[in-house]
Amino acid sequence: MELLTDVTVFKHRLWGFEYADRMEEWFNGLKQAPIRIDAELHTRCNLNCRMCGRRDSNYEKLTEEQRKNIELSAKKWIKIAEESGKMGVRTWNISGLCEPLVKPEVLFPTMKMIKAYNMFGELTTNGSLWNENFVKDTVEMGWNSVCISIDSADPKIHNYLRGAEGVFKKATRTLKMFSDLKKKFEVELPVLTINVVLNKLNYQKLDEIIDMCYNLGGDAVFVEPIVIFGKEGEELKMSEKEIDKFQNHLKEVKEKSENYGIVLDVTAVAPGKAFSGEKRFDESLIRKTGNIKDLLISEAKNYSDRILSIPCYYPWFFLMIRGDGNIIHCGEWKEKEENIRNKNLGEVWFGETFSNIRESFTRGDLSDFCERCRPNVIEDTRIVRKSIMEFRNIDFLRRKYIEFLEENKRVKQELYRLKREGIENGRCVNCIYKKEIEKFKNSLTFKTFSKFWNTPIEKKLKKVLNV
Ligand SMILES: C[S@@+](CC[C@H](N)C(=O)[O-])C[C@H]1O[C@@H](n2cnc3c(N)ncnc32)[C@H](O)[C@@H]1O
Ligand code: SF4
Ligand code: SF4
Numbered sequence: 520m521e522l523l524t525d526v527t528v529f530k531h532r533l534w535g536f537e538y539a540d541r542m543e544e545w546f547n548g549l550k551q552a553p554i555r556i557d558a559e560l561h562t563r564c565n566l567n568c569r570m571c572g573r574r575d576s577n578y579e580k581l582t583e584e585q586r587k588n589i590e591l592s593a594k595k596w597i598k599i600a601e602e603s604g605k606m607g608v609r610t611w612n613i614s615g616l617c618e619p620l621v622k623p624e625v626l627f628p629t630m631k632m633i634k635a636y637n638m639f640g641e642l643t644t645n646g647s648l649w650n651e652n653f654v655k656d657t658v659e660m661g662w663n664s665v666c667i668s669i670d671s672a673d674p675k676i677h678n679y680l681r682g683a684e685g686v687f688k689k690a691t692r693t694l695k696m697f698s699d700l701k702k703k704f705e706v707e708l709p710v711l712t713i714n715v716v717l718n719k720l721n722y723q724k725l726d727e728i729i730d731m732c733y734n735l736g737g738d739a740v741f742v743e744p745i746v747i748f749g750k751e752g753e754e755l756k757m758s759e760k761e762i763d764k765f766q767n768h769l770k771e772v773k774e775k776s777e778n779y780g781i782v783l784d785v786t787a788v789a790p791g792k793a794f795s796g797e798k799r800f801d802e803s804l805i806r807k808t809g810n811i812k813d814l815l816i817s818e819a820k821n822y823s824d825r826i827l828s829i830p831c832y833y834p835w836f837f838l839m840i841r842g843d844g845n846i847i848h849c850g851e852w853k854e855k856e857e858n859i860r861n862k863n864l865g866e867v868w869f870g871e872t873f874s875n876i877r878e879s880f881t882r883g884d885l886s887d888f889c890e891r892c893r894p895n896v897i898e899d900t901r902i903v904r905k906s907i908m909e910f911r912n913i914d915f916l917r918r919k920y921i922e923f924l925e926e927n928k929r930v931k932q933e934l935y936r937l938k939r940e941g942i943e944n945g946r947c948v949n950c951i952y953k954k955e956i957e958k959f960k961n962s963l964t965f966k967t968f969s970k971f972w973n974t975p976i977e978k979k980l981k982k983v984l985n986v
Contacts, residue, residue, distance in 0.1 A: 552607040555837050694713070815831055
């Protein structure tokens with residue numbers, strides 16, 4: 520039996536449909552909420568990591584007085600979360616250039632409101648400021664995903680990268696507190712991911728991070744190549760030779776993660792050189808090193824349809840709220856921004872600034888800043904376009920939907936069977952699918968899969984497909 524285990528593929532499938540649906544609705548005159556909100560709750564951090572983009576921002580230079588003046592209050596964040604739930608936002612990602620736990624009085628009530636509207640909640644943290652109560656609160660509210668940044672299984676390297684002694688111990692302790700409590704409460708959420716910033720000091724020992732993840736009870740390892748900000752980041756950059764070596768190491772790492780049932784996701788690297796295990800950029804991207812804007816525009820020009828010919832879909836789906844209340848659709852955008860301090864979410868999202876951006880993108884124009892766009896946007900754009908085309912193809916949709924139903928049924932049956940006959944202490948024994956089932960149960964796919972049911976998109980699909 521083949522189980523659906525590839526998280527990335529599944530997410531793309533699911534979100535692909537959601538994107539396609541929302542784009543069609545927008546162009547039918549029905550304004551849509553963003554799908555995802557990225558939230559930087561404030562401007563503060565207790566660390567000063569060598570590679571972090573904070574070093575490239577003015578956050579470190581702000582006085583306490585200035586911070587107080589620009590940061591949004593807990594009340595405002597809760598209101599934004601509530602409004603977003605009512606509008607139809609699907610997912611929140613709390614991260615940004617800060618450590619969310621520096622302000623628990625803002626973080627936890629906001630998270631609770633996000634969950635009150637049953638949105639998918641993800642949070643990224645350096646793991647150094649958690650206590651048992653915070654962990655318990657997070658587990659009890661059914662928060663979906665906690666990503667703890669641990670860049671090496673060697674405490675010395677992690678502490679060096681993070682610029683402080685003892686951080687490794689605290690971060691690993693937090694991960695263990697989460698997995699222990701999940702076991703105690705017999706719950707599957709939150710999914711626990713170790714986030715790794717890939718660099719010169721850790722690329723050869725990713726296998727040790729997989730061991731560590733398994734030993735601490737984590738579910739997934741997410742590896743993102745270092746984005747260079749400043750001199751310290753430059754020193755951590757991998758050479759071409761090191762990137763090649765990493766490619767080989769990755770095979771071993773993948774095998775290990777599969778054996779443990781740990782989901783491994785490695786993001787592709789900057790244009791010019793790709794080293795993801797799954798994804799490789801095509802020749803056109805490699806030749807156009809550094810100028811993603813041109814590539815996005817030239818791909819869009821292959822289509823005459825008004826939706827398919829849009830070079831970037833971010834202003835229709837994403838919203839980023841910065842620590843100073845500034846609000847925009849993508850981190851690279853440096854043109855006119857709105858501020859949400861004295862407005863509500865709807866006023867900003869449907870307001871003049873965003874409408875103008877959407878209009879200009881619909882004409883096929885992008886900003887000069889888009890030259891600095893991230894390579895994964897190319898892939899995102901292709902996925903949205905492909906999904907729109909698929910979504911318009913009823914036969915294709917019908918087939919996919921029935922496949923989904925069958926697959927879900929098979930998985931459920933298998934899990935029930937295991938429950939009946941083969942489970943000891945929550946783990947299946949003597950089972951030929953043991954590895955796959957474990958992997959699947961621990962994967963984001965499983966959670967995302969279950970989230971798919973009873974959603975407006977499912978109802979719509981059923982209606983369209985007459986199933
Ligand atoms: C900026 S941090 C904010 C959340 C939290 N303070 C933390 O460190 O996890 C968000 C994520 O970006 C990662 N990160 C930091 N600097 C990076 C860089 N130069 N390139 C890629 N990822 C980076 C962090 O490790 C973390 O997983
Ligand atoms: S803890 Fe996170 S936000 Fe703070 S400096 Fe490190 S990477 Fe940046
Ligand atoms: S920088 Fe990239 S993601 Fe942002 S608006 Fe431009 S093309 Fe879109």
